[in-house]
Amino acid sequence: MEDITNSFGTYFYPSTALVFYQSEGGYNDTYVEYFDMDRNGTPINAHPLTAGEAKKLATALNIDEENLNQLRSDGILPNNVLSFDAKSATIIWYTKAQFRELLIAEGLGIKSGTAHVPPMVWKADRESLHVYALTTNRKPTLNTPLHYAPFFNVYENGTVCMGTVDIKASETGSIKELMTLWESYFFNSYFSHLMADHNPVNGNCVLLWESLIGSESIFPNEFLIKNNKKLKDIIYESAKN
Structure with a gap:
């Protein structure tokens, strides 16, 4: 049998993970820990989220409002x-x-x-x-x-x-x-x-x-x-x- 799994599309591998810790007290203190992921998808190298890593996260999550307002096709074009x-x-x-x-x-x-x-x-x-x-x-x-x-x-x-x-x-x-x-x-x-x-x-x-x-x-x-x-x-x- 021929292996055609590579034809199914792009596969996304986990590369990083974020864990958010929050205080149970009266203060709204939040601490974010950053993990790298090994080849098996296991979190490793835990460390506090740095400013540089936070900037990359903000860039990845940024949604251009102009793109949201773009035209779209509802199926096949007329x-x-x-x-x-x-x-x-x-x-x-x-x-x-x-x-x-x-x-x-x-x-x-x-x-x-x-x-x-x-x-x-x-x-x-x-x-x-x-x-x-x-x-x-x-x-x-x-x-x-x-x-x-x-x-x-x-x-x-x-x-x-x-x-x-x-x-x-x-x-x-x-x-x-x-x-x-x-x-x-x-x-x-x-x-x-x-x-x-x-x-x-x-x-x-x-x-x-x-x-x-x-x-x-x-x-x-x-x-x-x-x-x-x-x-x-x-x-x-x-x-x-």
Whole structure:
């Protein structure tokens, strides 16, 4: 028979041991004794814990709070994830064309309702959201051109104005949950106005959504405008930050 135990992973051998002694009297006096371990795991060479050994212990037990706040995957990553950076908590993903409920502020003169929205690319961290549009449901590649997201409340650079929405994205480290939160925030906030005179569509944005909401019409790609960016541009932007 072949011995394959070395393939099971790294084995950790005991190297040191600490014994804490505490007074039973009214004083909270504590004494720490440090032991080396021999090859059989037996404590030897007992001596008081030195300052140098205490420093090594503190280093080993130190937990970086930033690491605790990093993104994590709850199992297999969703197929629509394009890129993510755990440390900065930045995720880039895409969604296919779909019918979504849109909430429209009264001032636009459009009724809220269900409308077909184009495929989208989303870029988010725990504090901000950027959105872009695609012309096809195919998974984008690095060279796929991006278009302006054809929605109100979106700046020319793709940043979404969330208004008074209470963002609680900082409370999760889950990639999947963070994506779900941002999509929910985006579609459950009221679309109210164009941002800084930026018209995100080739035509009248109000008339476009007035014709789509409440109908079975598919979003017309001829209304999308290229924004001179490709997917790789926003991925590399994230890598630099």
